Amino acid sequence: MNPISSVLQNSIKLSGNSVPGALDRHSGIAGFDQQSYSRAKVVCIGAGGLIGNVAPVLVRKGVGALAILDHDEVEITNLNRQRFYPRDIGENKAIALARNLLPECTFATRITGFASSIQKAIGTGIDLQCSVAVCGVDNNAARIVTARYFRSKGIPVIFMGVSLKADHGYVFVQDKEGPCFGCLFPDAIDDITQPCPGTPAMAEILQLVGSFGSYAIDSLICDRPRDWQYREIWLNTTTCGGARKVTLRGNCPLHTTKHQLLT
Numbered sequence: 001m002n003p004i005s006s007v008l009q010n011s012i013k014l015s016g017n018s019v020p021g022a023l024d025r026h027s028g029i030a031g032f033d034q035q036s037y038s039r040a041k042v043v044c045i046g047a048g049g050l051i052g053n054v055a056p057v058l059v060r061k062g063v064g065a066l067a068i069l070d071h072d073e074v075e076i077t078n079l080n081r082q083r084f085y086p087r088d089i090g091e092n093k094a095i096a097l098a099r100n101l102l103p104e105c106t107f108a109t110r111i112t113g114f115a116s117s118i119q120k121a122i123g124t125g126i127d128l129q130c131s132v133a134v135c136g137v138d139n140n141a142a143r144i145v146t147a148r149y150f151r152s153k154g155i156p157v158i159f160m161g162v163s164l165k166a167d168h169g170y171v172f173v174q175d176k177e178g179p180c181f182g183c184l185f186p187d188a189i190d191d192i193t194q195p196c197p198g199t200p201a202m203a204e205i206l207q208l209v210g211s212f213g214s215y216a217i218d219s220l221i222c223d224r225p226r227d228w229q230y231r232e233i234w235l236n237t238t239t240c241g242g243a244r245k246v247t248l249r250g251n252c253p254l255h256t257t258k259h260q261l262l263t
Contacts, residue, residue: 010092010095010115010116011094011095011112011113011114011115011116012095012098012099012113013110013112014098014099014101014110014111014112014113015110015111016059016102016105016106016108016109016110017105017108018106018107018108019105019106022062022106022107023061023062023106023107026061026062029224030224031218031223031224031225032218032224033222033223034062036221036222037061037062037063037218037221037222038062038063038064038107039064040063040065040130040131040132040221041063041064041065041066041130041131042058042065042067042132042133042134042217043067043068043128043130043132043133043134044066044067044068044069044133045069045070045118045133045134045135045136045137045146046069046070046136046138046142047068047070047072047082047093047094047096047097047113048072048093048136048137048138049082049136049162049201049206050136050161050206050209050210050213051068051097051136052082052083052084052097052206052210053083053206053207053209053210053211054136054160054210054213054214054217055068055083055097055101056083056101056104057210057214058109058214058217059101059105059111060104060106062106062107062109063109064107064110065109065110065111065112066101066109066111066112067111067112067113067114067128067130068094068097068098068112068113068114069094069114069116069117069121070092070093070094070115070116071094071115071116071117071120072092073090073091073092073093074088074089074090074091074092074093074096075089078093080202080203081201081202083097083100083101084096084100092115094113094114094115094116095113098111098112098113099113117142118137118142118145118146118149119141119145122145122149128149128150128153129155131155131220132156132157132158132220132221133150133155133156133157133158134157134158134213134217135157135158135159135160136213138161139193140188140189140191140192140193141192143159143181143188144181144182144188144189144191144254146159146181147159147174147180147181147182148254150174151174151176151254151255154176155176156173156174156175156176157173157174158171158172158174158216158217159171159172159174159181160172160209160210160212160213162206162209163205166201166202166204167234167235168205168232168234169205169206169208169209169233170209170230170231170232170233171212171230171231171233172184172229172230172231172246173216173219173220173228173229173230175229178248179229179245179247179248179249180252180254180255181254182249182252182253182255183246183247183248183254184246186249186252189252189253204235205233205235208233208235209233212231212233227243228243228245229244230243230244231243
């Protein structure tokens with residue numbers, strides 16, 4: 001069996017059902033274009049707590065297609081903050097999340113779940129063409145691969161992350177051109193370590209970061225206004241957070257060298 005066949009074999013394809021009238025109130029949102037949204041495809045890297053707060057929003061708002069990649073399995077400790085249930089324990093996360101999203105669809109969204117890491121999906125040639133990618137993983141190795149690959153394809157990526165104390169998170173929009181993830185976090189470029197199992201997290205910070213990530217998706221697919229590239233969110237301060245532009249680093253290797261996969 002060739003590699004791409006192996007990835008496709010460990011995948012699931014589903015299609016949601018349109019609910020007449022469910023999306024009508026979107027027409028009153030300035031800058032939101034339902035036709036553009038329902039033609040768009042979003043690729044989600046990861047299927048844990050961050051993507052679990054973005055993917056349901058996408059299907060409820062009627063996105064055209066959604067692909068989810070994750071090679072991990074659902075564990076009992078995921079149930080406190082991720083879009084999984086006791087029946088999903090031991091299942092692949094991407095496939096389980098795809099199934100769990102189906103009842104939330106308001107449109108005939110095409111949902112695909114791949115039991116694969118982003119590294120393997122790229123290496124085997126899986127079609128990852130999309131309107132925007134969303135990266136919600138917990139390691140820099142996958143973030144860097146994601147940043148390099150989609151920049152090489154001219155596709156914007158939204159990166160989301162949360163702190164180990166579960167009181168802080170961020171959203172960064174890597175556009176087709178300009179500052180990339182490596183410009184923002186240069187120390188991450190050579191970081192190939194993986195987080196230890198049992199990384200702590202709680203639902204509220206994941207929900208808040210996911211909300212900003214969902215809005216950023218709207219701004220890339222439609223014309224909802226956004227004047228920031230990087231936004232921080234804090235739960236334990238009076239200022240709550242802040243937003244800013246990111247400076248382009250001319251010597252950043254993510255956009256000055258040829259794309260390479262990290263394994």
